[in-house]
Amino acid sequence: MKRDFIPLLLVPGIIIAALPLVGSSESWATLTLAGLAMGLMIFVMASGLTLTFGLMDVLNFGHGAFIAIGAFVTASVMAGLAPWLKADSLWLNLAAIGPAMLAAMAVSGGLGLAFERAIVRPVYGQHLKQILVTTGGLIVAEQLIKVVWGPDQITLARPTALRGAFLLGEIAIEKYRIFAVVIGLAVFAALSVTLNRTRIGLLIRAGVENGEMVEALGYRIRRLFVGVFAVGSALAGLGGAMWGIYQETVTATIGAQVAVLVFIVIIIGGLGSVGGCFIGALLVGLTANYVGFLAPKVALGSNILLMAIILLWRPQGLYPVARR
Amino acid sequence: MSAPILSLRGVETRIGRYHILHGVEFDVPEGGLTMLLGRNGAGKTTTLRTIMGLWRASAGEIRFAGRDITRMSTPEIAMLGIAYVPESMAIFADLTVRENLVLAARQGPPERKRLEWIFARFSALERFWHLPAGHLSGGQKQMLAVARAIVEPRRLLLVDEPTKGLAPAIVANMIEAFRELKDGATSLLVVEQNFAFARRLGNGVAVMDDGRVAHTGDMAQFAADDALQQHLLGLGMDAHQ
Numbered sequence: 061m062k063r064d065f066i067p068l069l070l071v072p073g074i075i076i077a078a079l080p081l082v083g084s085s086e087s088w089a090t091l092t093l094a095g096l097a098m099g100l101m102i103f104v105m106a107s108g109l110t111l112t113f114g115l116m117d118v119l120n121f122g123h124g125a126f127i128a129i130g131a132f133v134t135a136s137v138m139a140g141l142a143p144w145l146k147a148d149s150l151w152l153n154l155a156a157i158g159p160a161m162l163a164a165m166a167v168s169g170g171l172g173l174a175f176e177r178a179i180v181r182p183v184y185g186q187h188l189k190q191i192l193v194t195t196g197g198l199i200v201a202e203q204l205i206k207v208v209w210g211p212d213q214i215t216l217a218r219p220t221a222l223r224g225a226f227l228l229g230e231i232a233i234e235k236y237r238i239f240a241v242v243i244g245l246a247v248f249a250a251l252s253v254t255l256n257r258t259r260i261g262l263l264i265r266a267g268v269e270n271g272e273m274v275e276a277l278g279y280r281i282r283r284l285f286v287g288v289f290a291v292g293s294a295l296a297g298l299g300g301a302m303w304g305i306y307q308e309t310v311t312a313t314i315g316a317q318v319a320v321l322v323f324i325v326i327i328i329g330g331l332g333s334v335g336g337c338f339i340g341a342l343l344v345g346l347t348a349n350y351v352g353f354l355a356p357k358v359a360l361g362s363n364i365l366l367m368a369i370i371l372l373w374r375p376q377g378l379y380p381v382a383r384r
Numbered sequence: 385m386s387a388p389i390l391s392l393r394g395v396e397t398r399i400g401r402y403h404i405l406h407g408v409e410f411d412v413p414e415g416g417l418t419m420l421l422g423r424n425g426a427g428k429t430t431t432l433r434t435i436m437g438l439w440r441a442s443a444g445e446i447r448f449a450g451r452d453i454t455r456m457s458t459p460e461i462a463m464l465g466i467a468y469v470p471e472s473m474a475i476f477a478d479l480t481v482r483e484n485l486v487l488a489a490r491q492g493p494p495e496r497k498r499l500e501w502i503f504a505r506f507s508a509l510e511r512f513w514h515l516p517a518g519h520l521s522g523g524q525k526q527m528l529a530v531a532r533a534i535v536e537p538r539r540l541l542l543v544d545e546p547t548k549g550l551a552p553a554i555v556a557n558m559i560e561a562f563r564e565l566k567d568g569a570t571s572l573l574v575v576e577q578n579f580a581f582a583r584r585l586g587n588g589v590a591v592m593d594d595g596r597v598a599h600t601g602d603m604a605q606f607a608a609d610d611a612l613q614q615h616l617l618g619l620g621m622d623a624h625q
């Protein structure tokens with residue numbers, strides 16, 4: 061689809077460049093895996109947001125609410141299925157974590173539909189109001205979470221089979237990170253196939269470029285947008301679930317915390333581009349881990365710096381979407 | 385002349401604070417090819433966009449095939465059988481030529497015969513079938529924009545300046561294609577700056593000036609009336625090249 065390969069080289073480039081800086085190849089391998097896992101979790105959370113912006117120019121600052129709800133719903137379902145999580149069987153573990161993640165997706169997706177209807181729809185086309193109203197939605201959602209789940213942080217126990225690490229020679233490979241990478245890649249593959257091989261995908265890509273023309277061809281772009289919004293919210297819920305299990309705790313502000321990374325990623329990638337979002341997420345995840353190891357004091361600012369550098373090079377992000 | 389397939393009565397359009405159309409009135413006869421002419425800024429593009437529902441008429445009535453479409457949404461209007469080629473072409477640059485046409489064909493994959501008919505006139509589209517449309521030249525994009533509107537039979541085509549940037553040979557092909565469509569079951573409303581093209585193609589003409597229709601009638605008569613053209617279009621020497 062795209063003929064621009066330079067951004068694709070950034071990911072291997074940063075990985076290779078990090079090796080001499082980190083020094084030890086065991087630490088480097090561990091950090092790389094951690095960075096890829098983190099990046100893919102952020103990608104899962106961010107993919108829907110970049111498409112909803114692309115399709116309808118909607119700035120949804122409330123996206124973090126779906127991430128948070130996903131994490132909390134997963135925590136509750138996993139608490140209910142605790143015996144299976146503690147069991148010494150991969151299958152029982154998966155039978156607990158699978159439904160927990162699906163429940164996160166269902167609740168976040170459903171909430172996304174309601175959010176679109178009640179909060180986003182009345183402010184179509186008005187950016188300032190969108191920012192205010194969706195930020196308000198996020199605050200309300202955080203308070204609702206405190207009402208339902210209480211004000212304290214909740215701990216989430218990782219299932220037995222996903223705890224600890226394999227040893228590959230000297231390199232410790234954390235099992236949960238592999239799990240996160242597999243799910244993240246599966247989501248990316250599913251989105252890519254949908255966008256490139258299906259009619260709905262064609263419509264989404266065309267709509268991101270020029271929604272008006274898609275309507276003039278006889279398609280209802282609002283319906284498409286609502287569907288994308290719901291799927292994007294569900295994916296945010298899934299990402300929140302993965303992130304919560306990774307951190308092993310969740311608090312009501314998890315959404316707002318991660319949302320900063322999510323916004324950096326979609327800006328780096330180019331608003332509206334799923335491929336750009338994917339690369340941006342990997343870059344952010346890798347940078348956070350390498351810098352966190354090399355210079356922990358500047359770790360917080362490293363992603364902002366990464367974004368600034370990339371925008372100096374490509375002001376519209378890695379894969380600018382052609383707009384009308 | 386047969387009953388109009390499209391008629392505008394007293395159409396007013398405002399864009400933000402600007403009042404652009406001041407009671408536009410004209411008809412497009414069924415099976416006819418009407419040219420919509422007028423100076424830059426006369427309101428031709430705004431008229432087409434208002435018919436498509438991309439701007440809302442604040443007053444007046446637009447009827448298509450006997451139905452009032454004034455308040456319908458753009459997708460509903462398109463579904464009734466109106467296809468639109470915008471002045472900006474609005475091809476989907478990230479999609480291939482094929483994907484652009486696949487999207488435009490609502491009834492399923494584009495028909496082979498129809499595609500061959502299109503390729504015979506716009507052969508570049510066949511050559512660059514799998515190329516992202518953003519890589520096409522300006523003229524090739526124009527061909528794709530027109531092809532997208534005619535990939536399936538439609539009842540009415542609205543075309544905004546189709547010859548912009550096209551080589552003379554391709555313009556001739558386009559005239560031929562529009563004529564064949566007209567001889568089929570399609571009516572056309574075409575905006576055009578190139579008067580030589582307009583007079584060869586149109587049966588009817590509507591001339592806009594400052595947000596109103598200042599003249600409607602027969603193309604042959606209008607083409608013969610130099611004084612009227614001079615008055616409405618301000619045409620110079622180049623009109624008769």
Ligand SMILES: Nc1ncnc2c1ncn2[C@@H]1O[C@H](COP(=O)(O)OP(=O)(O)OP(=O)(O)O)[C@@H](O)[C@H]1O
Nearest residue numbers: 399402404422423424425426427428429430431471
């Ligand atoms: N989006 C807009 N906002 C404000 N004014 C507009 C807008 N679009 C068009 N206009 C104004 O409306 C008037 C008619 O414009 P329109 O594009 O319909 O003219 P036109 O006849 O198609 O001209 P041209 O031959 O140059 O394409 C112009 O004065 C233009 O400045």
Ligand SMILES: [Mg+2]
Nearest residue numbers: 428429430471
């Ligand atoms: Mg115009």
